[in-house]
Amino acid sequence: MRIIGAVPAGTGATVLHAELAKALPDYDLRSYSPWLELLPPLMRRVCAGPRPDIVHATLEYGCWLRRPDARLVATAHNYVSDAAIRPYVSSLQYLHYRSDLAWSARRTAKQADAIVAVSQFVARMLRDDLGVSRPVQVIYNGVDTARFAPASPSRRSGPFRVLFCGNHRCRKRPKLLAPLARALGPEFEIHYTQGLTRSSVSLEAGREAARMVCVGSVAHSDMPTLYRQVDLLFMPSAREGFGLCVAEAMACGLPVVAADAGALPELVVEGQGGHLCAIDDVSAFATAIRSISDDRARASRMGAFNRARAEERFGAVAMARQYQSLFQAVLDKADAG
Secondary structure (H helix, E strand, O other), X not given: OOEEEEEEOOOHHHHHHHHHHHHOOOEEEEEEOHHHHHOHHXXXXXXXXXXXXXXXXXXXXXXXXXXXXXXXXEEEOOXXXXXHHHXXXXXXXXXXXXXXXXXXXXXXXXXXXXXXXXXXXXHHHHHHHHOOOOOOEEOOOOEXXXXXXXXXXXXXXXXXXXXEOOOOOHHHOHHHHHHHHHHHOOOEEEEEEOOOOOOOOOOOOHHHHHHXXXXXXXXXXXXXXHHHOOOEEEEOOOOOOOOHXXXXXXXXXXXXXXXXXXXXXXXXXXXOOEEEEOOOOHHHHHHHHHHHHOOHHHHHHHHHHHHHHHHHHOEHHHHHHHHHHHHHHHHHHHHHO
């Protein structure tokens, strides 16, 4: 079974397809420049070469990457073509999402031999907003739980460290970091990544800057070390199709405080693995973080719960097995037809 996995470089999708390439024989990962998406017809060259059995691509651009001599499996890693995304994107982005991107996704949904969503939330959006009526299989993204594992128990002193990681796009809500630092006070530090894209918003740190530590752009291979250096993951994003860094932090035994939005409630179990708060409610986020930092034994229990949940539901091995079964089912159906 020869598979071409075609995904844009520098995204969470690339990370997940790389896990499939490690686990599945003859999975040929081909990451392309996102700039190619400006001229979709040029994307056909990404899958050129000897005939594969299957092309595995994103739902948004699968119709441009498909080959007439191969089966197409399309994965929806997120969904941004609905009206609710409007406050978090520019006018041009919104027009793009609602017009040509939605059109391309619908076209792929009609042409694909199988459609995958990385969460129940994304599957629901495909059905309710995009109008996809055919079956969509949910396969959660997988984390290498051997690499992403808890640190050895320690009694680290100093401020309680809160980590925000992700690109500084508006929907990720990085603008909440300075107000959160102000609300939490000097007993806390907020460590944040710079992200892998140039898209950013001002953090407006002001006098809180001393308690806000930029760790720069962190390579994915170095993320386990970063998770082990902090006490809690903060994920205020208003829209996540899955939330890869949340699953990674859970695998590393961290409690999580996140927005009650998108797919995040499918990862974070309220009260057991952390807390879910309303979008942009800085006061609620601060209260939730304090409640965890004030009871370190409870924080440890939350971290252990998250580790077990990540191993049970969000492991890379289980994800690869599900995709392998799906790929085989697609080929078996083609042979039978």
